[in-house]
Structure formats: structure tokens, C-alpha cells
Amino acid sequence: MLPSSVEEHHHYLEDLSKHIEVLLHASEAPLTTNAIKKHLSLSNKELKQALELLQLRLDAGVMRLHETASGYRLQIADSYSALIQRVFPQRQERLSQALLETLSVIAYKQPVTRSDIEYVRGVTLSSNILRQLFDKGWIKEDGYKETLGRPALLHTTAQFLDAFGLTNLDELPPMPDISAIGGES
The missing domain is CATH 1.10.10.10 (Winged helix-like DNA-binding domain superfamily/Winged helix DNA-binding domain)
Structure with a gap:
């Protein structure tokens, strides 16, 4: 079993990754790394680790963490674009x-x-x-x-x-x- 401090650190990073996910879902525009760090009081290292954990969690579902020129956003995996276009043609x-x-x-x-x-x-x-x-x-x-x-x-x-x-x-x-x-x- 992992030592308590390592377990606590992992739990802390998991919580941070969930907080980042919540912010990305709620935001209408991509969020910059500086904005995420500021809102959650994160270091560069914590942000990097939390984003990696978020991507790992998202990989099991249909959403993807995507970096653009303006920052990070969540988007539906490309493999579902045909379904979206078929069901919601007005979006295209x-x-x-x-x-x-x-x-x-x-x-x-x-x-x-x-x-x-x-x-x-x-x-x-x-x-x-x-x-x-x-x-x-x-x-x-x-x-x-x-x-x-x-x-x-x-x-x-x-x-x-x-x-x-x-x-x-x-x-x-x-x-x-x-x-x-x-x-x-």
C-alpha cells in the first residue's frame, strides 16, 4: 500500500483535475493556463499533473481535453462528429x-x-x-x-x-x- 502522504497527494491532484474539469465545462471560452492556475491557486507542476490526470479520466469517455491558442477547452471526441452532424445538422x-x-x-x-x-x-x-x-x-x-x-x-x-x-x-x-x-x- 502507498504511504499516506503519496495517497493524499494523489487524492489532492484528482480533486484538482475535477475542479479544472468543472471550470472548463462552465466556461464559454477556452481557459488559459494562467487563469486556471489563478482560480485554483496552482503551481505549474500541479497544473501539469492535474491536466494529465484529467486527460486520463476523459480518455475513458467521450470528451477530450483540447488545447487551442486561447487555452484549454473540453470537446467531444472527433470519432463522434458524424453522429452529431446527423442528429444536429443545423450545428454544421x-x-x-x-x-x-x-x-x-x-x-x-x-x-x-x-x-x-x-x-x-x-x-x-x-x-x-x-x-x-x-x-x-x-x-x-x-x-x-x-x-x-x-x-x-x-x-x-x-x-x-x-x-x-x-x-x-x-x-x-x-x-x-x-x-x-x-x-x-
Whole structure:
């Protein structure tokens, strides 16, 4: 049998992992490690151990602990996405091809201007598409290009990363070779 102090420490960490789980369930947005540490008065080591225990407990069920750019959140395991889409089809948001193309140009080429996007896409960019991306909080203006007219520079946000389950831009899939798609050599 384990010594009492080791058992007490494990019990303490189990309780912490449950408290973290409660906070994540109650939160509408991901929680940063600093927020979790502050709310529960944890050290870095305690937080790491409690998160590991939480993940172990969750592995037996349908929820997963997921880290995004804004912090940690709970989400349903990917293996259940087909069931959710079948039962709750209204939850599945359809994004237009133009919106996805615009968002891709911004994500992969940032910072970019509106004219940069139009050049890459080969079509005029609808203000409605940019408005949708701003309204979702997926892009922001940050700085100006030092050229005629000083156009605003567009960047993706932490909300964009959160929406697509990424912790940083390095996790974006590799950009396809567009010349190979067109059949050019």
C-alpha cells in the first residue's frame, strides 16, 4: 500500500483535475493556463499533473481535453462528429468557397492587404466576406502597409485558431502546390 502522504497527494491532484474539469465545462471560452492556475491557486507542476490526470479520466469517455491558442477547452471526441452532424445538422455551419479562399490567403500569407487577396484569388473581394470574417472574430486589422494609400494589414486571430482547433499557425496543413493542381510542370 502507498504511504499516506503519496495517497493524499494523489487524492489532492484528482480533486484538482475535477475542479479544472468543472471550470472548463462552465466556461464559454477556452481557459488559459494562467487563469486556471489563478482560480485554483496552482503551481505549474500541479497544473501539469492535474491536466494529465484529467486527460486520463476523459480518455475513458467521450470528451477530450483540447488545447487551442486561447487555452484549454473540453470537446467531444472527433470519432463522434458524424453522429452529431446527423442528429444536429443545423450545428454544421456552411462556409462559402469565397470565404474559405479569402481566409486561407490571410492565414497562409499574413499579413496581407485586400489587394493582395484579390491578386491571389484573381477576383474582386466582396466587402461582405471580410465583414463575415471580422464578425466571427477570425481576422483583424493590425498595422498598415507602407505604400500608396497605406492599406490595412490583415491577420488571423486567436479566435480563428480556436475555431479550427489549432494552437498556432504552424499547425496549419502544408499549403498545396497550386501549380501542380493546375497541371503545370
